Structures are given as C-alpha cells and as structure tokens.
Amino acid sequence: MQEVQGTFDELGRPLSSTTFCVVDLETTGGSAAGGSKITEFGAVKVCGGEVLGEFQTLVNPDELIPAFITVLTGITNQMVISAPRIAEVLPSFLEFAKGSVLVAHNAPFDVGFLKHNSRELGIPWPGFEVLDTAVLARRALNRDEVRNCKLSTLAAKFGATTTPNHRALSDARATVDVLHGLFERLGNLGVTTLEEVSTYTSKVTPEQRKKRHLADHLPVAPGVYVFRDDKDQPLYIGTSRNLRARTRSYFTKAETRTRMGQMVMLANRIEGIVCATPLEAQVRELRLIGKHRPPFNRRSKFPDKVTWLKLTREPWPRLSIVRTVLDDEADYIGPFRGRQSAEGALAALHDSFQIRQCTPRLALKSKSSPCALAEMGHCLSPCDGSADIEVYDAEVVRVRRAMIGDPEELVAAVHAHMLYLARNERFEDAAVWRDRLTSFLRASVRTQRLRELTGQPELVAAAPHEEGWEVHVIRYGRLVAAGILPRGTHSAGWVDALLATAETVPPGFGPIPAATVEETECLLRWLDSPGIRMVRGTWHTSLQSGARHLVPFELADSRWQDLQRPG
Template identity: 65%
Template sequence: MSFDELGRPLRETTFCVVDLETTGGSAKQGSMITEIGAVKVRGGEVLGEFQTLVNPHAAIPPFIAVLTGITNSMVATAPSIESALPSFLEFAHGCVLVAHNAPFDVGFLQHFAAQQGRPWPRFEVLDTARLARRVITRDDAPNCKLSSLAVAFGSATTPDHRALSDARATVDVLHGLMERLGGLGVHTLEELSTFSSRVSPTVRRKRHLAEHLPHAPGVYLFRDDRDEVLYVGTSRDLRTRVRSYFTASESRARMGEMVNLAGSVDHVECATPLEAGVRELRLIAAHRPRYNRRSRRPDKVTWLKLTVEPWPRLSLVRKVADDGADYLGPFSSRRTAERCLAALHESFPVRQCTDRLPLTPTRTPCVLAEMQRCLSPCDGSVDVDTYAHEVARLRDALRQDADRVVETLTQRMATLAEGERFEEAGVHRDRLSAFVRAASRTQRLGSLAGCSELVAARREDDRRWAVHVVRHGRLAAAGIIPLDAHAGDWVRGLRESADTVLGGPGPTPAATAEESELILRWLEQPGVRLVHVEGEWTCPLHGAGRHLELHDAVATSRSELVPFDERRQLATVHQPTR
C-alpha cells in the first residue's frame, strides 16, 4: 500500500476557504456579519468563488468601516444573513472548511445557522493559523497573522480586510503550508489536521503500522518487538486514531515513550462503539498493559458487606461470596469505602466489633455501647427481634431507601455548621457523598444484573440500527441491522447466537462494574428502545440516585475558589424538596 491509501490525499480533497467581515468580535454579543467571501479549490486549482455583502440591519461602527472599507450605504441593499447563509452553505457543500483563525469565522456561521433553526452540516474544519503556529518559525515570519504569512509565502493577493481578498490570500497560505509539509511526509488530510513539528522523524516513519487497519470502530493493541501488549485503546475509526499517534504531538510523555517502543499494532474490529468499549475493558484486564493506567486491575476493589449471622454487622471485604449477604460497591478506594461505612454506622446503631457473636452472648459492653452508638448485643442489652428490625432498616437503606442516612448526616452537618465547626461538617459531607454514590451505583448495577436478558436498539448517525444483547449486566452480543434485513428475524438470530451468561451473587455477577456502567450509559441515552426484557430493569423511587444531582453540584462548587463567607454553604448539604 502507498501512503495515499492511509487517508484522503490532499490533492483529491476539495477545500472551501472562507473569510468573514463582521461588525464586532462576538456573535453572541450582537455582532453581525457584513461580508462573506469564499474560494473553492482542489489540487491547486480554483473551482469557484463566492462573495456577497450582508445587510447587518444595524449601523456599522466607524472603526470597522475604516478597517474594512465597508460602509452602511454599501450594505443597505445587500441580502440579509437569512438568505446569504443558505447560499454559502450550498456553495461549501461537501468541502473541508478552511479559515485563518477558524473558531472566529466558523463560530459566526454556526451561530446564525442555529438562530435560523438550520442544521449545521458536519464540516471538517482546518485552521491555517493553528497549523502555521506548528510549522512557521521566527525566521520565516515575525508572527502568524494572515498578512505576515501572505508575505512569507509570496501570495499574489494582499489581505485588505475584505472577505474575498482575505480568502484568496488564505488559499495561497494553505498551499504554501502543504508544500512545506509535503517534504515531511504529510500527504493526507488526516496527517495535515494532526501534524505537529514536535513528532520525531523516527515516530513518523512508523506510520506504516496503521496501514492495515480499517476505517471502522474497534480496539487497537500496540505491541513491542517481543509481542508484549503495551497499550490498548478504542476508537470509532481505527485507522485514523492509530495514525494520529505517529503524526500528532502527544502531550502525555508515557504515550510518546510507548510509540517509540511499538513494533506492531493489532486490532479487533467491532460492530458498534459500545462493543469496542467493552472489549477494550476486557483486553486491558486480560493483558494489563503497562501504559494503560485505568481498568488494569478490576479485581482490586473493596466491597461493603452486611453479614449473615445471628448478630449481623458491616464489614469491608475484597470479594463477593455466594452467601446471601447484601453488598454495596464496588469501591476502587478503600478510603472511600471506609467513609461510606462511617456514614452507615452514624445512621444505624449496629455493632462494630469484628468477631462472630453467639446467639446468646455474655460479654462486657464496649465504649460505643456506653455512648449509645451501638445496641450492644454483646451483653444482652437488646433482643434478637429488636436488633433484626434495625438490621432490616439498614438493609432497606442499602437496597432502596437512602432517606434515613441522608437525613441523619444532613442534620449533623447543619448542627456542626451552626457551631462553625466547618472541617468536621466537611468530614460528614464526604461520608454522605460516599454513601450516596455507592448506593446509587449498586442499585443501578444490581437492577441491570437482575435481568437475565435485555435487548435494546438505537438508530445511529448513519440511520442504521445498532442492537445489543445484555445478559446479567454483561454484553453478550452486538450488531448492526442490515438495511435489507427483516428487523425482527435479524434480532432473533442475534439473540440465539449471543453468549450464554450465568447470573450469580452481588450487583455485578457476570461482568466488571466498569463494563456494566458502560452499558448503562449507552442504555440511558436518548433514542434507545427496549426490544426485549426478561426480568425487571428498575431503580427504587426513594433510592440514592435522586440525591446524586445535589452532591454533584457540591463537588463542582468545591473545585472552584469561593469567598470565605460561602464556606458555610459548602459545608452543608440541604435535603431537596420532595
């Protein structure tokens, strides 16, 4: 294969170079477009030009009129943006948009398209200013302004703050940049879009490692010369993503080191992006690549367990056992699990001693019993039925009703805040947040895992339907319904060919928590339709999930700098109105 086959050759790509003149610097603040100029080019040949003045229906500021030479009388009879924009979009259809300082020009066009209720075409955008900053040195030009670059590349047109003239000058700058980068091996649109001068020649020479990859969703695996997996990633377009490692600047030092060590790239093509994401998690867990930081040890988690014994207690464990106990989690951090445990101990006076008690214990009560923070079954202060009733309330909080924990800790935070003990209130806030997040997660995961089969479909951007079969929270099959297939028969066949998945104890019996959460995020997207469900996919009405929004808002505000007099508000979490 040639380098041209790695992407879209620049000589075969049609570019629409656009420039705008406006009454100010921001469309959101009321600035209007006064002129649109564009040039369509391919292979160095000009295919057409577009130019129109635009009536802003407002006075042009004197400074702008002097700068551009566009006066109020010139635009008085010009078309409005409502008619000029559709004409431009028709001219630019199917092209790659190019502009010098593209966020400005494209931002104005997108703003008025949205204002008109007009869908914005999915243009690819190239910014010559951004590209020039990666290529041009001070020896070439004093700066990367359009006027300086036009001189540096010997443009036949001098920029003069008129839209068409500036667009013509930008065409010459674009061609100059392409000519210079051609000597560095940049021959495709993808390589041009991701080019960085900081990529070493050694890395660029490895571009051939991506040539066998398809333009399809899937998982890619970088391997070294000993065939050891260095890194696992996923993409909607495997070839484009992998190629970017060899042409774009990588800000993560470890990724640059990984690419230097890479000797080959394997891939697993997937039917849908969700399947790719799931396979990525499974491959990372299987190979534990040294350059992947997340998902390498899905088994290294902590669970909070409500034990099954005559006098149940809460315990932190590493694994879920098939013992009929209730579990909360998993927690990736033991510290977070300990915060959640503390929140539950503050709300329910169950015992905190770690040994197993006989049915009729005869021991000396501990300090917690003397402080009225434990029902003290160890000395016979409470009967089995009373203790079991309290355990049932605790189990209810784990499974479906978080209100008691929320109310108890909220009241305690309010009391501490009233006494200006903000640090202690903050400790209780963190404990409550840990419980709410863990309980919400467990309830969502457990509900999905309880469904022996769930089939869902969603229409993707290409108008085809993506279908996924989920069994006990694990992805069992995925596919895209062919356009000429009978949907019902095709889905039936997918179900029959799906993996067999057996259930088990705990919220994630058949998959990792990360995999089930990835599936849940897809299922909760707008447009997903349930095709078939065996079991009940529900979340409790009074579950912890309804408190998440409030705790997310608190976490966001804590990440920002706030005045001293607002600390009291951050230290407390007020219960939402029911």
C-alpha cells in the same frame, strides 16, 4: 460483521486532488459585527498546483471608505461608486467557491465577514471546510526560519511570484504560493492528505509520523484497537467508531498527552478488533483493559481496588469494609469511590445502630469482657453474653433494611445528629456527617441500580441504527451478543439466530454476578439512552428507595461547588 467500504473522507483526501479556493477580502474596518463592510473580493481556485480560475471584483459598501483604509489599500470612494453591491457579489462568489476548501490567511477575519453577510442577506452558509495558512505556518515553521507569520513575510520566505499589497486578488495569489510552499514543506514530512494538514502540529515528531503505516490495514468500522510493542505486549487499548481514522490520528494530530507520544514511539503494530456496534466495542475495551492492564491506560493501574461495605452472616453479624464480594450470603453495598467514602458510610451506620463494632467472630454464647462502646450504650454487647439474640437480630434487620431497602431510618438519625451539631454551631462537624450520609446513599443507590440489571436472566434490547437496529443481548448484567438487524429483515428469526450464538451465563451471586461494575454500568447507560426498545424480556429504571433521599444532598453539593468557582 460485514466490513464497510471506506470513503475518501475516511481514508484521507490527497492534497494533489483537492480543490482549494484561496480568498482575500478588503474591508472598511476590522469587524463585520461592528458594521464594517467589504470593499473588494479576490479569490483563486487551484487544484494539483494548477490555477482553475480567478474571481475579482470591487464592492460598493454604501458608505464612505475611511481615509486610513484608502491609504492602506489604495481603494477610493470613486473606485467603488459603480461597483456591484454585496447582495450581488456574494452569491456569485459562493457559486465560484462551491465544492472547494476555503483557504485564507488569518481565516477568521475573511470567513467571519463572509458568514456575517450571508446571515444578513438570508443566504444559507454552505459549510465550507476552512484552512488557515497563518495557523498552518505557525505550526510548520519555527522562529529561526521566519520572524513572524505575516503574509508578506511568508511570501518572501517561499518566493511568491506576487507581492502582497493589500489588494484582494494580489494577496490571494500570494497566499496560493504560500499554501503550496507549506504543502511542499509538510510533504517532506509525510503529510499528504487534507486531514493530516488540518490537524498538523510540529509537536508530533517525524518519527511518530513515519509510523502511521501501522494503521493502514485497519478497517473503517467500529471496534477496539490495541497498540502493541515489539514483544507483542499491549501498550494501550482504545475504542472508536472508525478504527482507521482514530488510530491514524495518533500519528498526525496534536497529542497533548505526553504519555501517548511515548506510547506511539514504543508501538510496533496495531491490532484491530471489529465490533458489530459501538456498545460492543466499549464492553470489549473494558474487558481487555481489565485482562491486560496496559501501562498507558490510566484506569488499568488499579482495576481491582474497589471497596464494598459488607454486613456479615454469622451468629452476631457485624459491618466490615472489604475489597471482594464473596458467595457467603452476606449483604453488600458499593462499590465506593474510595476507602475513605466507605469509612464514612460505616461511621454513619455505627452511630445510628447498636450493632457491634468489634472484629472477632463471636460464638453464640460469649463471655468476653464488654468493650467501651458497650459500656457507653452504643453496642448491644454480644461479647459479654448480655445481649438478647432476638433483640440483636432485630437491630441487624434495621441495618440490612437501611443498606439494601429503604434508608429512611438512617437518614432520619443522621439528620437529627446534624441538626444538633448545627444548633451548637459545630458546622464543620455537621458537614462531616452530611458527607458520610451522602457517601452511604450514593453506594446504596449504585448497588440497587446494579441489581436492577444483574437480576435479569436475559434481556434483548434494540436501538435505532442507520442500517436498521443495533441489537444487544444481556444476561445477568453481562453483554453476551451484539449485531445489526438490517432494515426490512424478519426480526423474530434473526433474534433467534443471535441468541443461539450468545454466551451462556450461569446465575451468580452478589450485586455483580457475571461482569465488572464498569461493564454493567456501561450497559445501564445504554439502556437509559433515548430510543431504546425492549425486544424480549422486561426492564425499566425504578426510582430506588435511596435516590429520593440522595437528591437534596446532590443539589446542595452542586450549589456548594458553584460557590467555590471563581467568577
């Protein structure tokens, strides 16, 4: 894939060359939504420490200014009688601030008034980037340095040349000095770009920030990144549409996960693997995590601990819970979310069908003593030789149909059992059987959905992309090739060339013959997304036979969860 030339936004915009418009407003009250009006604008445009211009004007609010506001600001009703109204001032200010980053102290207040009046006047809001000096000060300074983050306190701290006095231009000038003081403080910590300032937090230590050069070599492209330690062992693996921007964020942004801070301190280098498409990056990430099991990826701790429910192939088949799908012609459903869910599904099948529950492998003619289940009529009793092979085989066919075909017979049996329990006011027992059936249906539907894709020898599918089309080749549920088809390119020849480079995948066995469950389900989600077009091969999502039974249980579970939420 051709590497994309990064823009200044992606590389980080230096503070020294960014234009800021520092604004302050005086108003008749504390809320624009509550009817308060603007009485004065003050703004200073700066770049590289130099003042480019100033904007100041009183505004006629078309209402009386409250006495306590006059005491605070010194702005009287007489002063604003001949002043322009907001409909005239706001467009002039927006033109003055055009192309800059808005800065304000307690920005939600000032920007809130500006946005409110823009809406009232029908003026489109330009979508300024906003920097709040109050927020930045709280992140950059500690309480030993300043008792609070009021503008007057910060102005004194940084030796502002203008003293704040609740007049718009004076306060804006003081905010400029505070802004430059904060920039100087952060510059000593290696924070030199707008992106770094916007995301700065003292929770990221100086030692972490010093390591940001580890990301400098990475391209502005989608792919997978691997943090490695001094022994070149993977610490953490992630994916991003922009490798450079994402990895730099580990050294500048507020990282709430303590583990990530520990990981960054151990990192010695970052490896970047450029991928043609975001989907390819997701798949590569899954494969790398499964291969290396990096210690800071939570999902890599137990990647192999999945559980399947198996119907064996032997003279007297039985059900068992297993962790591995073998090439033994047995029938499997899953994987389950945990062993408990698999045990619940197993109990539902055993209660509904008379298949044996003992674990030994039985010969076709066995003369063992019958178990208690056989004596109770819950098992056809092949162990003592009394079972008819044809009758038992018919029972196995019913179990197999419930597992990989239509579970309607099982659903009916469990429903009847639940109804019996409910009529006898054994509601908790009925809920247990509901959960068992739900676990079974979820696993059955999941297996059927996996087989829809893993049964396809080859699919070529495409999704819209800003440069043309994202094209992916899938064989037996495994991603084997990916690329971007440029707009205007002859598709047939391009696809042939992509197929020539695709990984060869032989037919396999089981629900996931060529990939992990995670990878195949990742591909399924992509195929289900809007705008996907089939280029070669056919595939569609069918209504699995188990899905129609599962929907009512999912809805009931969702409603129950809603009832449990406070409020």
